[in-house]
Amino acid sequence: xxxxxxxxxxxxxxxxxxxxxxxxxxxxxxxxxxxxxxxxxxxxxxxxxxxxxxxxxxxxxxxxxxxxxxxxxxxxxxxxxxxxxxxxxxxxxxxxxxxxxxxxxxxxxxxxxxxxxxxxxxxxxxxxxxxxxxxxxxxxxxxxxxxxxxxxxxxxxxxxxxxxxxxxxxxxxxxxxxxxxxxxxxxxxxxxxxxxxxxxxxxxxxxxxxxxxxxxxxxxxxxxxxxxxxxxxxxxxxxxxxxxxxxxxxxxxxxxxxxxxxxxxxxxxxxxxxxxxxxxxxxxxxxxxxxxxxxxxxxxxxxxxxxxxxxxxxxxxxxxxxxxxxxxxxxxxxxxxxxxxxxxxxxxxxxxxxxxxxxxxxxxxxxxxxxxxxxxxxxxxxxxxxxxxxxxxxxxxxxxxxxxxxxxxxxxxxxxxxxxxxxxxxxxxxxxxxxxxxxxxxxxxxxxxxxxxxxxxxxxxxxxxxxxxxxxxxxxxxxxxxxxxxxxxxxxxxxxxxxxxxxxxxxxxxxxxxxxxxxxxxxxxxxxxxxxxxxxxxxxxxxxxxxxxxxxxxxxxxxxxxxxxxxxxxxxxxxxxxxxxxxxxxxxxxxxxxxxxxxxxxxxxxxxxxxxxxxxxxxxxxxxxxxxxxxxxxxxxxxxxxxxxxxxxxxxxxxxxxxxxxxxxxxxxxxxxxxxx
Ligand code: ADP
Ligand code: MG
Numbered sequence: 232x233x234x235x236x237x238x239x240x241x242x243x244x245x246x247x248x249x250x251x252x253x254x255x256x257x258x259x260x261x262x263x264x265x266x267x268x269x270x271x272x273x274x275x276x277x278x279x280x281x282x283x284x285x286x287x288x289x290x291x292x293x294x295x296x297x298x299x300x301x302x303x304x305x306x307x308x309x310x311x312x313x314x315x316x317x318x319x320x321x322x323x324x325x326x327x328x329x330x331x332x333x334x335x336x337x338x339x340x341x342x343x344x345x346x347x348x349x350x351x352x353x354x355x356x357x358x359x360x361x362x363x364x365x366x367x368x369x370x371x372x373x374x375x376x377x378x379x380x381x382x383x384x385x386x387x388x389x390x391x392x393x394x395x396x397x398x399x400x401x402x403x404x405x406x407x408x409x410x411x412x413x414x415x416x417x418x419x420x421x422x423x424x425x426x427x428x429x430x431x432x433x434x435x436x437x438x439x440x441x442x443x444x445x446x447x448x449x450x451x452x453x454x455x456x457x458x459x460x461x462x463x464x465x466x467x468x469x470x471x472x473x474x475x476x477x478x479x480x481x482x483x484x485x486x487x488x489x490x491x492x493x494x495x496x497x498x499x500x501x502x503x504x505x506x507x508x509x510x511x512x513x514x515x516x517x518x519x520x521x522x523x524x525x526x527x528x529x530x531x532x533x534x535x536x537x538x539x540x541x542x543x544x545x546x547x548x549x550x551x552x553x554x555x556x557x558x559x560x561x562x563x564x565x566x567x568x569x570x571x572x573x574x575x576x577x578x579x580x581x582x583x584x585x586x587x588x589x590x591x592x593x594x595x596x597x598x599x600x601x602x603x604x605x606x607x608x609x610x611x612x613x614x615x616x617x618x619x620x621x622x623x624x625x626x627x628x629x630x631x632x633x634x635x636x637x638x639x640x641x642x643x644x645x646x647x648x649x650x651x652x653x654x655x656x657x658x659x660x661x662x663x664x665x666x667x668x669x670x671x672x673x674x675x676x677x678x679x680x681x682x683x684x685x686x687x688x689x690x691x692x693x694x695x696x697x698x699x700x701x702x703x704x705x706x707x708x709x710x711x712x713x714x715x716x717x718x719x720x721x722x723x724x725x726x727x728x729x730x731x732x733x734x735x736x737x738x739x740x741x742x743x744x745x746x747x748x749x750x751x752x753x754x755x756x757x758x759x760x761x762x763x764x765x766x767x768x769x770x771x772x773x774x775x776x777x778x779x780x781x782x783x784x785x786x787x788x789x790x791x792x793x794x795x796x797x798x799x800x801x802x803x804x805x806x807x808x809x810x811x812x813x814x815x816x817x818x819x820x821x822x823x824x825x826x827x828x829x830x831x832x833x834x835x836x837x838x839x840x841x842x843x844x845x846x847x848x849x850x851x852x853x854x855x856x857x858x859x860x861x862x863x864x865x866x867x868x869x870x871x872x873x874x875x876x877x878x879x880x881x882x883x884x885x886x887x888x889x890x891x892x893x894x895x896x897x898x899x900x901x902x903x904x905x906x907x908x
Pocket of ligand 2: 512
């Protein structure tokens, strides 16, 4: 018997050459092959009667040949075979091109399955080049994604061999399978590929979806593993009120509540694991600062990690403001920080002189260590994976974890992405914010939008124009930021100062561009999406977004959140010439609401979870068969089962669960996570 880890070349039908083709589909081991699930199925189980067969639709008919096959040579290399069949309900013409072998099987009186598209010529039905199958093929047939040289048929054949020659070991405890009414693994693999019935297929799917979701949930739990008896740096005194009292504004009650929830967690003596969700502009940074301040005053160091340099600089500036006069010593660490400065920062982090460090993944550097790291805060925007978080956490002694996210997502989904973090929500905006009005226009009236922008610039306000790409020629028909900025500063906006911002500028150049804009020296900033997150220039009141159809809804929402941060009435103009229904729907949503939750949910519905989270950006593996929206009910079951399992056996070492561990490791390996060490 073969085992699932063996190479597919152990199968008789697969030699080196074919193995190369399979490799292109990502299939190397027998396990890969077994997990190469059909794209869909041909249902040959219940043939329709000829009289009821709908024209122009693929269907399966079971009929007897009623006339000898006629042969017509059309050209030198073209022979057409024609015959008639009947199933008692009606007759049908069959036409076959050039396939002598198929035609020869059609003896008068013999019965076959005919699978193909029915056409109706007047009342006479006809099937052209149908697949002709023996009656024994009356079953549900898998259809696989194929590549050149590797047809669905060949793949099915290899799978038949694999299923009969491989020892498939069950890795779930029987008790668990029974409790969830799940079918055995071998049976599930066998029925997902060659279903013995519709209900067997359904059961197989449920079992395999459950496996995938449970494995993922276990992985998340193991990655963020906290033993229940672990002790964390304790917060003895709450300094959040003291912190808030020093701010130039009154915190919203949502901000106070969120800060109190975090402090409450940290008093428990166990590591906090909490997610702070809040729409753009809801004031998450101030809450994070209050929480950090409390930790620092309780003798800990705090580390704040954000995904981009711009965002770090921005946060760093806000934190400096927040901490002014408090005696908190802060520092900023980026990839681009000069080596000499880095060295000093490392020393001062190790000695405990620096209380608070803001940085990109530069914080993950091996030679960086803390004297007493007590809290890790990450600003995620879906850009960190669980593993990066884990890596920063490992630099402390069970520090608290506080995750900030501006993309509000339903609770069930946050379970998937963030594991078992508790959630605080900022569901209230600071007062005085003006609603951002949003319009969608076609490029024909772009000049009018420009005039509208100029009116604002003349009043001393500022504006953004967002383009999807950097350079010309990356994709036809799209407006590039560089070219765009050049053009408008020579034409429509020649009397204004125009800045240009994009991802390929060096950190220093970006900084220069951003500060010129923040100081108001630049009136109009043309930018790519690098300013999507965090950038905070309250004097900017208008944003125009070119090729708006190119952006996801959540991204548009983030971008739009760059305006409406001051007191001036703000507006966002979406420019698109795309007429598709999806685009129309998306623009309608953007113009109709500024509620981040509504937008995130719509986005999720329109794009599906894969794209919504940005493939692989979130550090979670992609699914082969599960769909976290469609399979929400199975997800909930898997979630509670994962909880049950990790409560009993947090490290998956007992005999019952040890077999699950390599599966979890394998799933997370795809995303480059060394999951379980
Ligand atoms: P978020 O990170 O949630 O998008 P920020 O923390 O960046 O929001 O806050 C946006 C702006 O609002 C900042 O300039 C911040 O100083 C200010 N702000 C935060 N909380 C309040 C409040 N309660 N009242 C007034 N302004 C606030
Ligand atoms: Mg912010």
